[in-house]
Amino acid sequence: MSDIRAGDWADRYAPAGVRPYIRLARLDRPIGTWLLLFPGWWSIAMAAGRWPDWVLLVLFGLGAVAMRGAGCTLNDLADRDFDAQVARTRTRPLPSGAVTPAQAVAFMAAQLAVGAAILISFNRFAIVVGLAVLALIATYPFMKRITYWPQFFLGLNFNWGALLGWAAVRGELDWAPVLLYVGGIAWTLGYDTIYAHQDKEDDVRIGVKSSALALGDGTRPWLFAFYAVATVLWAAAGVSGNLAWPYFVGLGVAALQMAWQAARVDIGDPEDCLAKFRSNRVVGWVLLLSAIGAHGLAGA
16 A cells, blocks of 8 residues: 555646655645644744734744655655565655655755745744754654654654744743643654554564554553643643633543544554544644634633
8 A cells, every 4th residue: 555646636737747746745645744733833823822923824834844845855865765665655756766866855955945944034032943953853764763762753853843833923932832842742652653553564574663563452552641641731731821711622622532543543454544643633723723712712
């Protein structure tokens, strides 16, 4: 089962020469961009104290597309030999030969340039916070070689927006974004462990590690634990950020959705794992709208 779907919008509408770069940046599979973007949007909404600045939301959206694409390109460069041995990934642009490593490096540089252009439009403190994540981005693709918990390192990367969003609005950090960030790491441990169960047989064969392999058949209670930790920390972030009750109602809905994932996922079915992983978009939207609604109720 390839993770590239033949006949999708990229095949139908994109020029043949552009198509491999769409695949390389995962523009055809936007769920990862959403999961990278939501912590930043949550933080912007919580820090605003009023309706969030739509220009800042758009800039974070564009930055998420660019930086997720750059991260995926770097990951594919590092993993191209592994990807060639995995059924789900062997048709990706690098292992299939549709893009050369040199072309991928140039493409990654272009995406990083877009991200840098967006970052320098923020205040000085936010720029420093944004630059601080670069070391994490550079090291993540190699974590599966040395630890069974690369999902933890993905969480460190994917939730950095919780810190950056607050910094971009207020020019400082506080406990609320820190709690939001750490809760996001627990959330990522849950959803990316589900995702990793798609590849566990191939991972064993080629010798790379994941939390899915570490937890095995005992994964389900750990999913409940990861999502419970995320819920508690996000509640603490709401208290610290002085959010009104709609935020906590939304958080309850998000917690139920995560509990449904943990209870219903079939870790032996790759298609169901992918569906449950993608369902985390619901968590993202619910928390965003409830954070905005909390400020709206206050008449801000």
